[in-house]
Amino acid sequence: MNGLELVAAGHYLPQKILTNEMLSQMVETNDEWISKRTGIKTRHLCENESNLDLAYQAAEMALSQANIDRQKIAVVIVTTFTGDYYTPAMANILAGKLKLRESVMAFDINVACSSFAYAVKLAQSLLAEDNESYALVIGSEELSKVTDFTDRSSCILFGDGAGAVLLKRKNGLFYSQMGTKSDVETLYCGGAGHENRYIQMQGQEVFKFAISVLPKTIDELLAQANLTMDDIAWVICHQANQRIIENVARKYKANEKFFVNIDRYGNTSSASIPIAISELLQAEKLHKGDKIISVGFGAGLAWGGVLWEV
Numbered sequence: 001m002n003g004l005e006l007v008a009a010g011h012y013l014p015q016k017i018l019t020n021e022m023l024s025q026m027v028e029t030n031d032e033w034i035s036k037r038t039g040i041k042t043r044h045l046c047e048n049e050s051n052l053d054l055a056y057q058a059a060e061m062a063l064s065q066a067n068i069d070r071q072k073i074a075v076v077i078v079t080t081f082t083g084d085y086y087t088p089a090m091a092n093i094l095a096g097k098l099k100l101r102e103s104v105m106a107f108d109i110n111v112a113c114s115s116f117a118y119a120v121k122l123a124q125s126l127l128a129e130d131n132e133s134y135a136l137v138i139g140s141e142e143l144s145k146v147t148d149f150t151d152r153s154s155c156i157l158f159g160d161g162a163g164a165v166l167l168k169r170k171n172g173l174f175y176s177q178m179g180t181k182s183d184v185e186t187l188y189c190g191g192a193g194h195e196n197r198y199i200q201m202q203g204q205e206v207f208k209f210a211i212s213v214l215p216k217t218i219d220e221l222l223a224q225a226n227l228t229m230d231d232i233a234w235v236i237c238h239q240a241n242q243r244i245i246e247n248v249a250r251k252y253k254a255n256e257k258f259f260v261n262i263d264r265y266g267n268t269s270s271a272s273i274p275i276a277i278s279e280l281l282q283a284e285k286l287h288k289g290d291k292i293i294s295v296g297f298g299a300g301l302a303w304g305g306v307l308w309e310v
Contacts, residue, residue: 002128002174008310010061010280011163012054013044021303027152028275032158039242043159043266046242051084054162055094055140070099075126079115079270082142083108113238113298115270117306121176125171138164139271146189148198159266163274172309173291174215175224177217180302210244213303215251217295221307229254231291234280238296240270248254
């Protein structure tokens with residue numbers, strides 16, 4: 001089976017940290033209220049960095065660890081809905097900044113918080129017949145520029161950051177599961193000229209959607225692979241809310257396999273899963289041959305998951 005080797009990973013968070021206590025000086029809230037409902041303690045916000053800066057730093061970290069010939073990178077995919085420009089794509093600019101070959105295929109995708117799974121699936125397809133080339137997938141989001149910091153129900157949730165993974169074709173397990181409900185009311189962010197340019201969310205509806213679609217996707221992936229949770233080293237969910245992750249983990253009696261870092265970073269949308277993968281690698285908790293499930297959900301209402309042997 002055409003699988004993917006996780007060659008290297010990297011991540012980057014802006015220097016500025018916004019704590020719950022600092023937020024309580026901006027809106028009517030407090031640390032206990034935020035922590036109890038979300039699990040979030042701190043998040044990072046861009047101050048002097050752009051989204052491109054985040055993506056570049058994460059990519060450079062991954063590439064420096066891999067020590068490969070950059071001219072062998074054939075695909076660059078950036079997942080974001082907060083790019084510095086409507087056009088050109090961030091991937092186009094990033095490829096030049098990384099000094100990659102001009103013939104590289106570089107493009108952005110936007111499936112909001114589900115984007116990483118879609119991007120990994122695309123990378124797997126594009127590398128299916130190529131044993132020599134690499135794909136670079138970067139999730140990078142500057143959510144602070146689409147966050148209303150006067151809205152206490154949403155401003156407590158989001159942070160900025162980027163994660164990158166360097167991938168290469170290998171023989172191994174790879175299964176994917178994607179979907180969408182075509183819902184533009186429950187969770188959205190208006191584009192140019194839209195009256196609501198900030199993230200708008202019906203929190204309870206998103207919560208109910210998440211705790212339904214996450215286990216459904218995980219079960220479908222396990223069934224496709226003919227595996228059980230015992231075979232999985234890590235389940236890396238989109239870091240939207242700690243209560244969501246804990247709710248899903250309880251269904252599998254496998255709390256220790258569900259990675260959580262939302263307490264430090266908040267919801268970084270499509271960046272959350274690659275940041276988590278990079279942290280696991282840095283901590284030497286993720287090893288070659290491990291089977292992992294990465295699964296996201298969000299605006300669309302869309303979802304996507306992959307089960308792969310790294």
